Amino acid sequence: MSSQTSPQEKQAPRVGAAQLKLLERLTNACAVSGDEGEVRQIVLDEIRPHVDEVKVDHLGNVLASKAGSTQDRLRVMLAAHMDEIGFMLTQNEDKEGGIFRFGVVGGVSPSHLAGQPVLIGKGHVPGVIGAKPVHLTTNDELRTPLSVDSLRIDVGPGNSSKVKVGDRATFATRFSRTGASLRAKALDDRLGVATLIELVKNAPANIDLLAAFTVQEEVGLRGAKVAAYALEPDVAIALDSTPANDLPTWDGSENTRYNTRLGEGPAIYVADAATLSDPRLIRFLVETALAAGISYQIRQPGGGGTDAGAMHKQRAGIPTVSISVPGRYLHTPLSITRLSDWKNTVALVYTALSQLTSDLFKVDR
Amino acid sequence: MKSLIQKFVETPGPSGYESIIRQVIRAEVEPLADQVTVDALGNLIVRKGTPSSNGMKIMLAAHMDEIGLIATHIDENGFVRFTTIGGVRAYNCPGGRVRFLNGTRGVIGIENLEGQSSPPLIDQMFIDVGAGARKDCSVRVGDVAVFERPYLDLGKRLVAKSMDDRIGVAVLIETLRQIDNSPHEIYFVFSVQEEVGVRGATTAAYGIDPQLGLAVDVTGTGDTPKGIKMEVGLGKGPAIKVRDAGMLADPRVVDWMVRTAEASKIPYQMEILERGGTDARAIQLTRLGVPAGCLSIPCRYVHSPSEMVDFDDVENAVRLLVGLLSQPVDLK
Numbered sequence: 124m125s126s127q128t129s130p131q132e133k134q135a136p137r138v139g140a141a142q143l144k145l146l147e148r149l150t151n152a153c154a155v156s157g158d159e160g161e162v163r164q165i166v167l168d169e170i171r172p173h174v175d176e177v178k179v180d181h182l183g184n185v186l187a188s189k190a191g192s193t194q195d196r197l198r199v200m201l202a203a204h205m206d207e208i209g210f211m212l213t214q215n216e217d218k219e220g221g222i223f224r225f226g227v228v229g230g231v232s233p234s235h236l237a238g239q240p241v242l243i244g245k246g247h248v249p250g251v252i253g254a255k256p257v258h259l260t261t262n263d264e265l266r267t268p269l270s271v272d273s274l275r276i277d278v279g280p281g282n283s284s285k286v287k288v289g290d291r292a293t294f295a296t297r298f299s300r301t302g303a304s305l306r307a308k309a310l311d312d313r314l315g316v317a318t319l320i321e322l323v324k325n326a327p328a329n330i331d332l333l334a335a336f337t338v339q340e341e342v343g344l345r346g347a348k349v350a351a352y353a354l355e356p357d358v359a360i361a362l363d364s365t366p367a368n369d370l371p372t373w374d375g376s377e378n379t380r381y382n383t384r385l386g387e388g389p390a391i392y393v394a395d396a397a398t399l400s401d402p403r404l405i406r407f408l409v410e411t412a413l414a415a416g417i418s419y420q421i422r423q424p425g426g427g428g429t430d431a432g433a434m435h436k437q438r439a440g441i442p443t444v445s446i447s448v449p450g451r452y453l454h455t456p457l458s459i460t461r462l463s464d465w466k467n468t469v470a471l472v473y474t475a476l477s478q479l480t481s482d483l484f485k486v487d488r
Numbered sequence: 489m490k491s492l493i494q495k496f497v498e499t500p501g502p503s504g505y506e507s508i509i510r511q512v513i514r515a516e517v518e519p520l521a522d523q524v525t526v527d528a529l530g531n532l533i534v535r536k537g538t539p540s541s542n543g544m545k546i547m548l549a550a551h552m553d554e555i556g557l558i559a560t561h562i563d564e565n566g567f568v569r570f571t572t573i574g575g576v577r578a579y580n581c582p583g584g585r586v587r588f589l590n591g592t593r594g595v596i597g598i599e600n601l602e603g604q605s606s607p608p609l610i611d612q613m614f615i616d617v618g619a620g621a622r623k624d625c626s627v628r629v630g631d632v633a634v635f636e637r638p639y640l641d642l643g644k645r646l647v648a649k650s651m652d653d654r655i656g657v658a659v660l661i662e663t664l665r666q667i668d669n670s671p672h673e674i675y676f677v678f679s680v681q682e683e684v685g686v687r688g689a690t691t692a693a694y695g696i697d698p699q700l701g702l703a704v705d706v707t708g709t710g711d712t713p714k715g716i717k718m719e720v721g722l723g724k725g726p727a728i729k730v731r732d733a734g735m736l737a738d739p740r741v742v743d744w745m746v747r748t749a750e751a752s753k754i755p756y757q758m759e760i761l762e763r764g765g766t767d768a769r770a771i772q773l774t775r776l777g778v779p780a781g782c783l784s785i786p787c788r789y790v791h792s793p794s795e796m797v798d799f800d801d802v803e804n805a806v807r808l809l810v811g812l813l814s815q816p817v818d819l820k
Contacts, residue, residue, distance in 0.1 A: 379561045379569050380611075393630035394558055394573065399504030399681060405630070421629045424558040425571055440528035440691030487507065488530035 135473040136321040138466045143305075145169065146317045146465075147298040150307035153242055155209030155291035156228050156342045159183055161245070162205040166316065166336045170323045174334070184350045185336035191328045197481055200333040200356035200441075201322060201472075202347050202430040203315030203363070204340030207308070208454050209293035210241065212276065212286060221250075221283030223276045228291065229341030233271045235455045240295035241276060243286045249295065250278040250286075294456040303386075303461055310458040312340065314448040315362035318469050327477035340430055344397065347430035351437035358404070358442050358479070361429040362472065364460070365390050365422055365447035381423065383449035385461050388418030389468035392445040395425060397432025403483055404444035411475045417467050422447065442484060446472060490641065490799070492516070493658045497648035500634040502556025503573050505589060506530050506680045509552045513657060513678050520664050521676075531692040532678040536664060542816040543671035547698035547778075548663075548809075549689050549767040550656030550705065551682030554649070555791055556634045557586060557615070559627050566619030568594065568627050571610060574683030578610050580792045586633040592617050592626045593636065637793040644799050645722070651795035653682065655785050655802060656704040663809045670813050679767055686734070689767035693774035700741070700779050700817060701771030704805070706797070707732075707759050707784035718761070720786050723798040725755030726805035729782035734765025735772055740819035741781035745812065752811045754804050759784050779819060783809060 136142075145165075154162035166185050171177060177187040185205070190196070208229035216222045227233075237254035252274055255264070278286055296308040307313070319334055326332040333354045337346035340363075351359060369384040383390040391408050392400050412419040435443035448468045450460040501509030510532050518524055523535040532552070539545060555574035562568055582598040594617035601608055615633070619625035640647035648654070660676050667674070675696050680688035682705075693701065707727050710718030720727050728745045729737050749756040761784075772780035785805055788796040 377563055379563060381561075394504065399573075399684060399687075402505065423560045424630060425560060435529070436687055436690050438691070439695030440531075440688075442528050484528075487510070487526040488528070 134325070134477070135470045136325040138462070138469055142317065142321060143300065145320065146305070146313060149313040149316055150298045150309050153247060153293045154205050154207055155293050156206040156339045158291045159205040159338045162316065163336065166205065166320065169320050170334070173324045180349060180353060182346050182349055183338040184346045186350060186353060187323060187334040189323060189326045189332045191326070191330050193329045195481060196329060196331050197357045197479060198333055198355070199330045199476060199479065200335055200351060200354050200359040200434065201319050202335040202337050202350065202359065202361050202434060203319040204312045204337045204346065204430060205316055206338050206341050207293060207311070208341050209291055210276070212243065212288050212290050212292065215288055216275065218283065219280055221278040221280055223278070225271070225276050225292065227271055230454050233269050233274070236271070236274055237269055239456050241292045242295045243276070243278065243292040244290040246285055248278055248282050248285045250276045250292065253277045296457050303463065305460050305462055306457055308456060308458065310450045310460050311364035311453045314364045314450070314460065314465055318362050318465070318472065321469055322473060322476070325473065327473070330476055330479060337430055344428060344430055344433035348433040348437065351434040351441065355438060356441060359431065359434040360443070360472070361431040361434065361445040363429045363445055363447045364450045364453060365427070366453045367449040367451045382425065383420055383422050383447070385449055385451060386463060387420040388464060389471050390420050390422040390447045390449050392422050392429070392431070392447070393424050395427045395429065397428030398435055398443060398445065400431070400444040401442040401488055403486065403488060404442055407483055408444065408446070408471065408475055411478060412471050415470070415474050417471045417474065419467070419471060442488065489658060489662055490646070492661065493646060493655065494639045496654035496657055497639050497650050500587060500589060501552055501554055502632045502634050503553040503681045503684045505632050506553050510678065513552060513661070516661050517664060517676065527691060527695055529688050529691050530680045531688045533692060533696065534664065534676040536667065536674045536676065537670050537672055539673040540671040543673065544699040544817055545673045545675070545696070546813065547675045547677055547693060547696050547701045547771055548660055549677040549679050549692070549701070549703045549771065550660045551653045551679045551688065551767060552657055553680050553683055554634060554652065555683050556632055559629055559631045561629060562622050562625045562627060564622050566617070566621045566625040568615040568617060568625065570615055573632065575791050577791060578608050581610065581613055582608065584793055585636045586615060587636045588627055588631050588633040590626065590631060594618070635793040645796055646799055647794050647796045649793045649795065651787055651797050652706045652790055655706060655787070655797050659704050659785065659802060659805050659809065662806045663813070666806065666810050667813055671816050672813060674813060682767055686765065686767050686770040689770035690774065693771040693778065697775060698771065698778055701768060702780070703766040703768035703771065703782040704809070705766040705782060705784060706787035706790055706795070707761050708790055709786045709788050712788055720757055720759050722786050722788060722796070723800055724757050724786070726801055726808055727757045727759035727784040727786055729759045729761070729768070729784055732761035732765050733763050734769035735780070737768065737781040738772070738779040741779050744817060744819055745781060745783065745808070748811050749808055752807065754808045754811065756808065
């Protein structure tokens with residue numbers, strides 16, 4: 124961020140070494156849907172000194188609020204999900220040897236699994252999703268896509284007593300930074316969690332900020348549903364991460380299905396499978412970005428969903444939009460995002476929040 | 489009433505972008521209503537009457553949104569790639585004409601599919617708005633469009649692109665016009681985002697908290713050559729829904745509707761729809777649960793640019809609805 128910009132932008136939280144360190148801790152933590160405790164503890168420790176109230180609800184959502192100080196403040200809910208996709212051990216097939224059957228939690232493709240190291244349970248016990256060596260693979264097997272049923276997690280004899288059926292597992296990838304890029308597992312949605320933590324620490328005074336660090340997004344937006352019911356906001360924004368499928372096509376033709384592109388800034392949602400964003404909020408975000416000189420992109424309308432899908436239908440309806448940091452290879456062992464996109468996301472959301480008033484909703488949707 | 493129908497079907501209102509059609513409807517209902525409000529999602533909620541001692545709080549819903557298209561990419565030659573809003577069928581698209589809400593018009597083209605045995609996909613289609621290059625294209629990613637097709641009056645049968653569910657909107661307004669001395673407090677809801685999953689009725693029902701709910705929407709028919717197997721046909725009266733894929737209508741509500749039709753000698757048919765759902769589903773499942781049903785207008789070629797209804801069915805739907813709402817409701 125330049126220091127010679129508008130006042131709002133000047134106050135926008137900086138993404139520096141401390142923020143990257145926090146993102147590293149968040150992405151290295153394991154929090155497969157339904158077992159978000161490790162990320163929740165980091166969140167609670169980070170935000171507690173900065174909020175008026177914080178509680179953990181019955182599903183495990185962290186709900187925190189920080190009141191502003193000006194008149195006529197909007198109650199703005201910001202949601203980022205703490206959970207990530209992963210696996211669950213379902214059957215111990217070899218008690219001594221430590222071989223487990225497993226199922227997937229959330230949207231995981233079986234083709235991304237064979238050969239991947241994983242971490243299991245609260246103790247991060249190491250294991251591997253075993254793959255058959257190519258020497259022993261028949262031509263038929265090479266042509267047939269692997270199914271999850273045919274795969275096993277191998278923890279070895281020494282560790283078999285440290286894990287049990289029902290434990291969750293996730294990819295063992297560690298965070299790293301290479302130049303302009305950040306590489307990690309679970310950037311979806313630790314980027315949103317890290318963004319929301321910064322916003323809580325630097326909440327604008329013109330709104331009541333209602334932060335929801337949600338659970339179980341990856342299995343159907345379940346946490347956000349009860350969170351929005353409890354918080355009853357005037358406006359809701361989902362902070363998430365969305366795929367960038369922006370590589371060149373195999374035949375050199377124009378890539379028309381990129382979803383988003385790395386390096387082009389935060390992705391503003393118009394439509395996904397779960398939500399038609401409030402057009403007033405889309406316009407407001409676009410105008411804010413243009414006025415502040417923050418790069419942005421419109422996510423290609425299409426499938427997928429964010430916590431917005433649950434929030435906007437809660438109670439008598441809530442104006443809602445989603446903003447995502449684009450990331451390549453999401454829901455695989457290693458995702459890549461650009462630091463600049465994250466910085467611009469923090470800047471855009473902060474700038475927009477600091478200018479948000481009820482005037483925006485004087486005109487009906 | 490026909491001119492009202494024509495006005496409604498010729499106004500664009502794809503799901504999520506109902507402000508234009510809402511304005512048109514609002515102008516019609518404002519003089520007839522006790523109160524008109526718009527909620528956070530854009531539902532137009534019209535209250536009429538106050539409940540007397542034997543009256544109820546009743547919610548009626550007809551959705552004002554229609555299926556449509558949304559731009560996903562403008563290619564270097566100015567062709568617009570798109571995806572669907574709601575249940576648009578790919579085979580209905582090629583050759584169709586569309587209008588974007590920003591006024592841009594275009595025609596749907598399709599890639600050369602020679603040798604492809606499977607049906608065409610939306611991904612293989614594009615909208616040609618007459619631009620020669622990306623920079624000349626007046627459509628942006630995220631812009632929304634509706635199908636464009638002139639309204640056709642065939643006498644008894646009416647054809648248009650968005651009979652689903654502007655015909656329900658017209659039925660509700662005509663009912664509002666005719667209703668007099670109802671014992672009930674009636675909420676006429678012109679709902680949004682029905683076509684993408686009954687989202688508007690979900691929030692409207694929560695906000696209204698009704699004691700009884702009725703949707704007025706179209707249903708399919710089984711009376712066309714080699715059509716689907718279905719009891720409902722055009723011209724045999726409005727249909728009383730027993731079930732669809734999203735709802736089992738409250739049997740007491742079904743029975744009340746049948747009794748009322750019989751008593752007033754209004755033709756009706758029983759509807760069992762294998763697929764699809766209506767706002768009644770959202771009403772039924774709101775809060776602690778609500779007795780709910782649906783009055784359906786039989787409609788051929790639903791979700792095509794030429795949806796056909798029978799005008800007698802439409803008028804009888806109004807008669808039945810007025811009959812239902814003019815007396816205390818007896819659910820047994």
